[in-house]
Amino acid sequence: MGKTAVVNREDYQHIDMVKTGMRLKDQIFAAGYSVKEIQEKLRLSCPQPIYRWFKGRILPSLDHLYVLSRLLKVHMDELIVPESSYEEEEISVTGKRLFLYWTMIQNNGSRLD
Numbered sequence: 001m002g003k004t005a006v007v008n009r010e011d012y013q014h015i016d017m018v019k020t021g022m023r024l025k026d027q028i029f030a031a032g033y034s035v036k037e038i039q040e041k042l043r044l045s046c047p048q049p050i051y052r053w054f055k056g057r058i059l060p061s062l063d064h065l066y067v068l069s070r071l072l073k074v075h076m077d078e079l080i081v082p083e084s085s086y087e088e089e090e091i092s093v094t095g096k097r098l099f100l101y102w103t104m105i106q107n108n109g110s111r112l113d
Contacts (some may be wrong), residue, residue: 018056019081024068025054027079031072042067 028038039047042064052058060068069076 013082013084015059016056016081016083017059020059020079021054021056023081024060024079027072027074028068033071038068038071041071 028035033041035047035050038044038050044050049058049060053060059065065076065079069079072079
């Protein structure tokens with residue numbers, strides 16, 4: 001009999017609701033849409049869910065996320081921000097600094113512009 005794979009839920013990143021809300025707000029306004037227009041396009045009876053997305057209190061449904069991605073002409077993944085631990089962010093910043101330092105050394109200490 002075949003073995004069943006055990007999946008550890010901790011191996012997957014969760015969605016950062018606050019950062020996702022900020023991204024949705026930025027993308028919607030950058031595309032020139034108002035909250036009222038998004039409400040109408042998504043056939044919502046009131047704008048409160050949109051404001052809740054922006055504040056990171058709730059996430060759009062899959063259906064609404066799909067429609068938003070089509071309206072904004074981006075992939076749905078580009079509207080979602082995954083959670084990252086403080087350690088991952090710190091490593092990322094440190095890695096970028098090290099890369100810039102290494103690049104400067106390779107260019108005989110001259111600055112990159």
